[in-house]
Amino acid sequence: MSDVSLDRQVSIPEVRQLGIELLTKVGTPTEYAVIITDSLIEAQSVGHASHGVIRLLEYSNSVAKGSVKANVEPVVKSATESAVVIDGGWGWGQIACRLAMTEVTQRAKKTGIAVATIQNCNHIGRLGEYVERLAAEGLVSMMWCNGDPAVAAYGGRERLFGTNPFAAGIPTSTEPIVIDFATAASAEGKLRVARANGQQIPPNTVIDADGKPSTEPNDFYNGGALLPFGGHKGYCLTLMIELLGGGLSQIHPNVSPKYTYGWGTVLIAMDPTKLVPMDLFLEDVDHATNVIRATSPSDPTQPVLVPGDVENKNRAKSKTELTISNAVWESLQELANS
Template sequence: MSGDPSAVRVDAQELRDLAARALTRRGATTEHARIQADHLVAAELRGHPSHGLRRLDVLVARIERGLIDPASQPELQWTAAAALTVDGARGFGPVVAYQAIAALRGRLPETGVAVAALHRTHHLGILAPYMEQLAAVGLVGLMLSSTEGLVHPWGGVGALLGTNPIAIGVPASGGDLAVDMSTGAVSAGKILDYRAKGMTLPDGWAVDAAGHRTTDAAEAAEGAISPFGGAKGYALGLAFGAIVGALTGTALGPDVHGTLDADSEVTKGDVIIAIDPVAFAGSDTRTALGDYFALIRGSGADGSTVTVPGDRARAARDRSCAEGVALSADVWARLHELSEAVDPAVADRNEDPS
């Protein structure tokens, strides 16, 4: 839920339609625009505006500057029985990722596990929906992504590591496990969201350019995000970034570009792993996991509720679907502007986007 008192509540489908229109008017195919728009709104539904429609501005700018090809098709190549290399061809991240996941699922009956390494692919956005798609059909999923140098090393100064998120999906009766977390104390998008709203950061999220702790979002944007959990978060973030770099051959740390700016070619990488538990356990484990998660949920002290990762996001999504998405007034206004403007470069060949 948004803390912005000027927020408006908007039906999710209207948001999808407006975002898709903004993209088709700049040359995106109807299908690609829908996939990208759906993914942006998925973040809003779950209460993560930092990965939602506020990102549309950068996507549009990158299209207009020729950095995103909104109609490209990724190139998928199996380089080993369970190893898929994906050249995103500068396309939308969700478009490429969902095609990679479909290919991985198709390979699992043969191999039991399959791994995709993505390069030249734009920002994947919130990672939970990819994991939810796999878990919904009984599969375990893991995802790793590299990001721009945004996090300082533990004990060091300078934005030398990415926030390098990890996502995990595990199928279970009664509600799948869906982890989606950054190895920074907070995502870069949330820092930018706080700066745009003039909000104060919680202490411990970031440091300024000199390495001093700060609660000023503008200073944090010029400094670095802190690793979550101190040295342990630093170690995990470094390891995840190294894995992505090793499998995709993409840039590392401060040499990663292209998800936050509208000026640089995209140089980050992503890894998606899909696993069929039955291939290892020999039977469906969803009931056993569901019983275990139920035990966790019922373990609260004094009757309090304990959540399993994924529970809060599902509850927020259900609430947003019923009540409308809480959207900042400035993002709502900008969404209308983007959906009404037409890129002159594609105006002559653009179809009716409605």
């Protein structure tokens, strides 16, 4: 077995400088470049390389193709006391999401609940980032989006749905509960990382162009499809996000003739204090999560966790350096020097 590592450690300041350089190089305002780079660094630091700095390659290419308008500022298109429509203007998705967070926070704290949709929206990064920020504001939140077709229907083999991630954030008296997962068997970005590293992927993740199961990530990129997670149950959740993400944002569901591109994003925030005193809410949540963590594990070496625990442990280990694939880092260096 080879002892050659697939990864390297890179200091966060070095990664940050490179990210900002690459984004400003394609016309992104420095303020936006900092936000986007920090978002990718955050994803990398908590262990989600699929939504980390590898995305700088895609993002630079998206500007070159005209899919992303790098200097566009998102705006509020319409609003009521509890609902707001954001027009992303085909600029950076992370910037549009920051505006959506600001708007729902203000409205939820006033009315108890608020919803935002984002139209004309590009890739928004890791959803867990946004619901975690809202939980830090004392808000319960849910978020989802549809996106480019990548996933087959249960029992089918054609790409009909996006990977359609879902996220929820729940405040506690310490670290928030952060639920964040693709409703496909894998995030597409994880296939991208496996392909870059020359690795296989787990069974029951993708099918090839003929509908046959495969563990080769290239089979997805050569006309195959991702599968929904959890069989028909995961398929139902994928479908819900496709219809509500696409329909409410007017990005449209993938199967619609009106769909061309984009991430149909929905963000809902709730203020628990409009329903119950915050101390009582936190007492229940804290007690429940403490009991769950204290549950006797089936494997003594693997304690029971709640969503967000893994990310918090990874974040604590990545305060100064990030673990980045050699292949990805070399590609970023080549892009910077091109």
